[in-house]
Amino acid sequence: xxxxxxxxxxxxxxxxxxxxxxxxxxxxxxxxxxxxxxxxxxxxxxxxxxxxxxxxxxxxxxxxxxxxxxxxxxxxxxxxxxxxxxxxxxxxxxxxxxxxxxxxxxxxxxxxxxxxxxxxxxxxxxxxxxxxxxxxxxxxxxxxxxxxxxxxxxxxxxxxxxxxxxxxxxxxxxxxxxxxxxxxxxxxxxxxxxxxxxxxxxxxxxxxxxxxxxxxxxxxxxxxxxxxxxxxxxxxxxxxxxxxxxxxxxxxxxxxxxxxxxxxxxxxxxxxxxxxxxxxxxxxxxxxxxxxxxxxxxxxxxxxxxxxxxxxxxxxxxxxxxxxxxxxxxxxxxxxxxxxxxxxxxxxxxxxxxxxxxxxxxxxxxxxxxxxxxxxxxxxxxxxxxxxxxxxxxxxxxxxxxxxxxxxxxxxxxxxxxxxxxxxxxxxxxxxxxxxxxxxxxxxxxxxxxxxxxxxxxxxxxxxxxxxxxxxxxxxxxxxxxxxxxxxxxxxxxxxxxx
Amino acid sequence: xxxxxxxxxxxxxxxxxxxxxxxxxxxxxxxxxxxxxxxxxxxxxxxxxxxxxxxxxxxxxxxxxxxxxxxxxxxxxxxxxxxxxxxxxxxxxxxxxxxxxxxxxxxxxxxxxxxxxxxxxxxxxxxxxxxxxxxxxxxxxxxxxxxxxxxxxxxxxxxxxxxxxxxxxxxxxxxxxxxxxxxxxxxxxxxxxxxxxxxxxxxxxxxxxxxxxxxxxxxxxxxxxxxxxxxxxxxxxxxxxxxxxxxxxxxxxxxxxxxxxxxxxxxxxxxxxxxxxxxxxxxxxxxxxxxxxxxxxxxxxxxxxxxxxxxxxxxxxxxxxxxxxxxxxxxxxxxxxxxxxxxxxxxxxxxxxxxxxxxxxxxxxxxxxxxxxxxxxxxxxxxxxxxxxxxxxxxxxxxxxxxxxxxxxxxxxxxxxxxxxxxxxxxxxxxxxxxxxxxxxxxxxxxx
Numbered sequence: 033x034x035x036x037x038x039x040x041x042x043x044x045x046x047x048x049x050x051x052x053x054x055x056x057x058x059x060x061x062x063x064x065x066x067x068x069x070x071x072x073x074x075x076x077x078x079x080x081x082x083x084x085x086x087x088x089x090x091x092x093x094x095x096x097x098x099x100x101x102x103x104x105x106x107x108x109x110x111x112x113x114x115x116x117x118x119x120x121x122x123x124x125x126x127x128x129x130x131x132x133x134x135x136x137x138x139x140x141x142x143x144x145x146x147x148x149x150x151x152x153x154x155x156x157x158x159x160x161x162x163x164x165x166x167x168x169x170x171x172x173x174x175x176x177x178x179x180x181x182x183x184x185x186x187x188x189x190x191x192x193x194x195x196x197x198x199x200x201x202x203x204x205x206x207x208x209x210x211x212x213x214x215x216x217x218x219x220x221x222x223x224x225x226x227x228x229x230x231x232x233x234x235x236x237x238x239x240x241x242x243x244x245x246x247x248x249x250x251x252x253x254x255x256x257x258x259x260x261x262x263x264x265x266x267x268x269x270x271x272x273x274x275x276x277x278x279x280x281x282x283x284x285x286x287x288x289x290x291x292x293x294x295x296x297x298x299x300x301x302x303x304x305x306x307x308x309x310x311x312x313x314x315x316x317x318x319x320x321x322x323x324x325x326x327x328x329x330x331x332x333x334x335x336x337x338x339x340x341x342x343x344x345x346x347x348x349x350x351x352x353x354x355x356x357x358x359x360x361x362x363x364x365x366x367x368x369x370x371x372x373x374x375x376x377x378x379x380x381x382x383x384x385x386x387x388x389x390x391x392x393x394x395x396x397x398x399x400x401x402x403x404x405x406x407x408x409x410x411x412x413x414x415x416x417x418x419x420x421x422x423x424x425x426x427x428x429x430x431x432x433x434x435x436x437x438x439x440x441x442x443x444x445x446x447x448x449x450x451x452x453x454x455x456x457x458x459x460x461x462x463x464x465x466x467x468x469x470x471x472x473x474x475x476x477x478x479x480x481x482x483x484x485x486x487x488x489x490x491x492x493x494x495x496x497x498x499x500x501x502x503x504x505x506x507x508x509x510x511x512x513x514x515x516x517x518x519x520x521x522x523x524x525x526x527x528x529x530x531x
Numbered sequence: 532x533x534x535x536x537x538x539x540x541x542x543x544x545x546x547x548x549x550x551x552x553x554x555x556x557x558x559x560x561x562x563x564x565x566x567x568x569x570x571x572x573x574x575x576x577x578x579x580x581x582x583x584x585x586x587x588x589x590x591x592x593x594x595x596x597x598x599x600x601x602x603x604x605x606x607x608x609x610x611x612x613x614x615x616x617x618x619x620x621x622x623x624x625x626x627x628x629x630x631x632x633x634x635x636x637x638x639x640x641x642x643x644x645x646x647x648x649x650x651x652x653x654x655x656x657x658x659x660x661x662x663x664x665x666x667x668x669x670x671x672x673x674x675x676x677x678x679x680x681x682x683x684x685x686x687x688x689x690x691x692x693x694x695x696x697x698x699x700x701x702x703x704x705x706x707x708x709x710x711x712x713x714x715x716x717x718x719x720x721x722x723x724x725x726x727x728x729x730x731x732x733x734x735x736x737x738x739x740x741x742x743x744x745x746x747x748x749x750x751x752x753x754x755x756x757x758x759x760x761x762x763x764x765x766x767x768x769x770x771x772x773x774x775x776x777x778x779x780x781x782x783x784x785x786x787x788x789x790x791x792x793x794x795x796x797x798x799x800x801x802x803x804x805x806x807x808x809x810x811x812x813x814x815x816x817x818x819x820x821x822x823x824x825x826x827x828x829x830x831x832x833x834x835x836x837x838x839x840x841x842x843x844x845x846x847x848x849x850x851x852x853x854x855x856x857x858x859x860x861x862x863x864x865x866x867x868x869x870x871x872x873x874x875x876x877x878x879x880x881x882x883x884x885x886x887x888x889x890x891x892x893x894x895x896x897x898x899x900x901x902x903x904x905x906x907x908x909x910x911x912x913x914x915x916x917x918x919x920x921x922x923x924x925x926x927x928x929x930x931x932x933x934x935x936x937x938x939x940x941x942x943x944x945x946x947x948x949x950x951x952x953x954x955x956x957x958x959x960x961x962x963x964x965x966x967x968x969x970x971x972x973x974x975x976x977x978x979x
Contacts, residue, residue: 189575206556206577437564 033100033528040090041105042112043083045177049113050079052168053120053161059238060157068155071123079116097187100527106174106194107518110510113173114140117165124158130499137506139165140173141513142395144252144365144482147495147502151257156238162253163242169513170249170279170395171219179212188212194518204287218286222248226275233267247275250396252365252482259367259490260355269351269368273358280306280362280390301430302391306401313357313385314350317378321349353378361385363397365482367490379485383472386479397480397512399449403442406434410443448516453478456508463501473497477508532556532889535597535622537583537613538604539563539570542628542653542878545860546601546885549899551575552966555889558592584613586620595621599888603628603881615645624648624888628881632768651884653877658772658831660875661854665758665777665827668852670748674898676909676961680945681938682741683898683907683961685715687872688733688751700725702750709739709747710947712937712963713905717868720904720965722933732867736900736907738937738961740945758826759783762850764811764841765832766790766797769856769877773829778804785820787811812841814848823849831856842871907937907963910976914956918976924950929975933968937961 053072060069097105114137121132131147138145139162148154168176172195178188189208204211223244230240242255256262260272281303288296297303321344344352352369359366360382371382389398406429413425427434434442453474460470465487472484473494483490494502511519521527532555536543539561547570550557557576560583561567571578581588583604594600600617602610607629614627626649634641638650664670673684688694694702699711713736714721714729721727729735735751737744759782763770766788774786774797784804788794794808809816811830822828828845830838835857842853854873857863866874883899890908898907912919918926923936927950939948940959946952954960954976964972 190572206558206575207551207554208575210556 033104034093034096034098036090036093037096037101038090038104038108039086040093042109043085043087043090045083045109045173046086046112046116047080047083048177048180049116049168049173050076050083052164053079055164056120056157056161059160060155063156065155065157068120068124068157071120071125072157072161074123075116075119078119082116095187097190099190102187102190102194103518103521104527106191106514107510107522109174110140110514110518114506114510117161120158120161124155126154126158130502131495134494134502134506135162136165137509138477138482139163139251139253140169141480141509142166142170142249142251142363142397143477143480143509143512144246145477145484145488145505145509146253146482146493147497149493149495151255156255159253159255160238160242163245163251163255166249166251166253167223167245170245170251171216175212176216178209179216195514204284214287215283218283218290219248222275222278222286226271229271229275230268233265233271235263235268243272244275246366247272247364248279248395250276250279250362250364250390250394250480252359254366261368266351269355272366273355276358276362276364276366277307277310279364280358280394280396282391282393283395284393299430300391302402302405305405306391309385309388309401310358310361313361313381314354317353317357317374317381318346318349320375320378320381321353322346356382357385360481361388361398362390362394363480363482365476367483370489370491372485372489372491383475383485386475386481389479399446399479402429403445405429406439406442407446409434410439445516448520449478452508452511452516452520456504459504460497460501463498465497465501473501473505474508477505478512480509480512532598533596534558534599534889535560535589535592535594535601535617537561537600537602537617538610538628539566539578540603540605541858541860542603542881543601544570544574545878546603546882547574547576549882549886550889553889553969560588560592582609584609584616586616589613589616589620597622598624599885600625601628601885602626607631607634611641611645611647611650614647618646618648626651626885626888628653630654630768632771649884649888651881652768653881654768655772656880656884657856657875657877658769658776660880661769661829661831661856661873662773662776664854664873665761665773665829666780668752668758668826674907676738676907676938676940676959680740680940680943681738681961682744683712683736683738684744684748685734685736685900686748686751688729688731688735694729694750695731696728698726698728699723702729703747707739707747708743708945708947709737710937712736712738712907712935713900715900715905717864720900722905722935722963722965722968736905736963738907738963739947760821760825761785761827761829762787762811762817762820762822762825762845763829763831764838765830765856766793766806767831767833770829770831771797771800773831774801774804778802787816812837812844814844817845817848825850827852827854829854829856833858835859835862839866839869839871842866843869846870905963905965906969907961909940910960910962910973912954912956912958912960912976916954916956916977918954919956920953922951922953923948926954926975931964931968931971931975933965934972935963937963 053076057072060072117136117140118132121127121135122129127135134147174191174195178192192208204214226244227240230243239255246253285297285300355368356371387399388404389400390396392400392402409427456474457471460473468486469488473488476482476484487496488494534550534555534557536547537560539559547557547559551574558579559570559576560579560581562582567578567580579592583602594617600622602613604610610627614625618625625647627647629635629650629652634650635652635655642650670684670686673682675682703709703711714723715734737747761777761781762785763773764787766786770786774784777784778801785807786804787807788797789810791808794806798806822845828850830841832838838855842855846853852872855866855871857874857876860876863874863876886899936948938961939946962972
């Protein structure tokens with residue numbers, strides 16, 4: 033491992049990252065929150081100092097990047113940035129150290145799980161930083177870094193692949209630096225459009241920006257305790273639904289659309305599956321919310337187990353169902369209705385959707401639609417293979433052939449994902465959390481959703497989880513965002529050795 | 532510039548590497564997955580798996596909008612088809628790499644018939660390079676700039692007491708019109724200044740007018756020896772091409788080839804050169820053919836290790852200069868330490884030619900030395916250049932360390948600029964720069 037090179041790049045990364053506190057600094061001045069203002073000023077100083085020291089340590093290191101350095105840079109980079117991102121929460125006195133790290137990681141990884149009990153009591157500039165960290169993490173801090181720094185070359189490509197979500201991000205341009213800047217420009221454009229839409233629908237600039245960051249990054253932090261429900265506006269909900277769907281779409285497709293292929297999105301088979309799942313789940317949950325199939329089949333249900341299901345009109349059911357389905361599946365995590373009060377079928381379906389996630393190359397987390405589809409097809413053909421052993425069936429995704437190597441990688445990924453999920457749930461339960469809380473806390477963080485169910489559900493937050501659990505969950509968030517490998521590999525002792 | 536390379540073998544890889552370092556948009560098409568993964572990992576280019584000669588694939592990738600398309604797969608016919616297809620789709624310039632001499636001998640006809648701009652053979656280019664070296668001993672590369680007004684020569688420093696250990700200031704008097712622009716020593720490249728020292732065994736790059744060069748060059752070379760006796764080992768494409776190029780020009784050319792049937796056909800092909808049917812890597816056969824009287828020994832089989840060992844052996848037995856063909860480019864910088872005077876990598880020769888295509892218009896000529904670690908280029912300066920009318924010493928602070936302006940060509944006048952000289956619109960300048968310094972140097976000289 034080329035530690036000095038790592039230090040040099042990390043130093044630059046941290047210093048540049050420190051500048052991203054500037055917008056919050058401005059808001060602090062605008063709202064007259066002078067305590068937060070000094071907190072952000074101090075945070076910038078800390079970032080520049082820390083980054084500067086690392087840079088000096090690594091000065092003059094050879095720019096040699098191999099697989100180790102790439103993985104180490106991405107994995108360590110995210111952990112260190114989450115630490116630096118936690119500084120403002122601590123400096124402003126909003127949160128303690130562990131809580132701040134959790135909140136910061138949750139922001140950067142676009143998870144949206146929070147430990148803040150009363151959101152509206154927190155300074156607005158700090159809340160802005162919370163949302164802004166979503167936005168930075170959504171398209172990827174390191175992707176931004178690649179777009180800015182000229183000298184990474186092919187190493188930049190490896191970094192890009194480690195950070196960008198999905199099995200195989202297609203280069204939009206032969207040169208990685210162009211690809212990175214194309215993506216960020218696209219992201220920026222979408223941000224401007226959504227902010228304008230939300231402002232037309234009646235939000236203030238501040239709220240519109242924060243919610244745009246939360247939507248496009250599929251994050252989920254809101255400025256209100258009641259999340260989107262606080263606005264109670266159909267227009268705002270529709271805008272956010274549309275942009276959540278957009279954020280869960282492969283950004284490469286928008287690039288193709290811009291270059292003349294207007295129907296690129298519709299032609300993409302992964303996207304059609306993605307939309308199909310969204311629509312199907314919305315329909316199922318809408319019917320379920322309207323009381324079909326009938327709830328309470330078991331007549332002798334004990335009093336304690338009976339859930340009071342709110343009554344929905346058909347229109348109201350579709351409205352909350354579509355919002356919640358899109359929010360959960362794209363791994364955003366906004367809420368317009370407390371789905372813990374929903375019938376069991378709807379709750380469980382939402383829980384399943386949490387694993388699916390967005391499309392490859394989107395800002396969404398989860399396992400990704402393309403992997404789920406490939407896995408289903410693999411299972412189906414294996415089944416056929418048992419009674420027609422000689423039939424050769426290639427697995428396709430649209431026109432693309434999914435070769436053996438990719439199939440294996442997808443299967444491995446699922447296996448690792450499940451292992452982490454099982455291990456994590458057991459540990460959380462071992463810390464004394466109830467079953468549903470332990471399981472959904474891991475699902476919600478590992479898939480970068482945000483809220484889980486029960487004590488970590490939409491009506492609650494993660495402050496009840498013990499500190500050790502919070503740290504573990506923070507690592508799960510990073511694993512989810514970086515698709516496991518960059519973080520898991522750091523646990524392997526051989527990874528750090530010199531030879 | 533939008534460049535497609537079909538075939539990611541040695542030539543394709545090397546080319547992709549050079550072009551991507553210059554920040555060109557490069558796409559490599561290759562059918563072998565392992566090869567493709569290696570390229571994808573090491574280079575900042577985009578990779579596509581598939582058959583480069585497929586018209587559907589080419590169309591899907593938008594080869595029609597390409598500025599340059601290079602077919603460098605393993606098979607000649609596929610390369611010709613791929614290049615002709617790319618041209619048909621609308622690619623601006625296409626090149627096909629071939630190995631078969633039949634295509635190469637009538638390359639102009641084939642180029643016209645298939646509409647391919649360049650049919651190139653790495654072997655033939657390498658052979659040409661070696662034949663040049665044999666005819667003009669000591670000069671490794673020579674190239675012309677400014678429509679022949681200026682030459683660039685790379686010369687190997689012989690054991691002459693006149694220059695060894697001396698600084699550049701002492702060797703080349705100012706006003707001679709010649710500049711020593713680059714020193715290559717043990718595989719490292721140095722862009723020198725006045726106090727740099729020249730050592731025996733260095734390769735030095737000289738730029739200047741032809742007359743001045745002839746004079747200065749003698750300082751570095753032992754004596755103006757003429758090559759009389761040459762032994763070539765290996766009757767493959769390269770060996771044969773060298774023998775044909777030297778046939779009749781050099782007094783004695785002997786071509787060693789092991790296979791008898793091949794010897795026969797070689798003998799009919801060559802007029803005065805002799806074909807010897809035996810292995811040249813054995814001590815006895817070399818001694819029998821009076822290796823100690825040989826001026827140049829060329830090892831040109833397809834096997835790198837055999838070439839290196841045979842060349843070392845020949846040197847040991849008394850050959851004055853030895854040349855080896857090295858296909859694996861990682862070896863090339865090492866062989867000089869073994870006493871081998873010149874190592875030629877065929878793929879580098881082709882890549883250099885293609886690199887020139889990429890710079891057409893912006894630069895008139897470009898030479899690449901030492902596997903691309905140094906570039907020598909001629910730049911036309913127009914009225915938009917930001918350095919016009921400033922003395923060079925004030926420009927030099929902005930100029931990168933690894934680059935220097937070797938010569939200014941103004942009309943018919945050629946001179947090595949000093950600190951007081953200015954660059955004027957309409958001038959051509961010859962720029963020598965190490966690979967990292969090319970981009971920044973161009974930025975200073977040209978408006979972006």
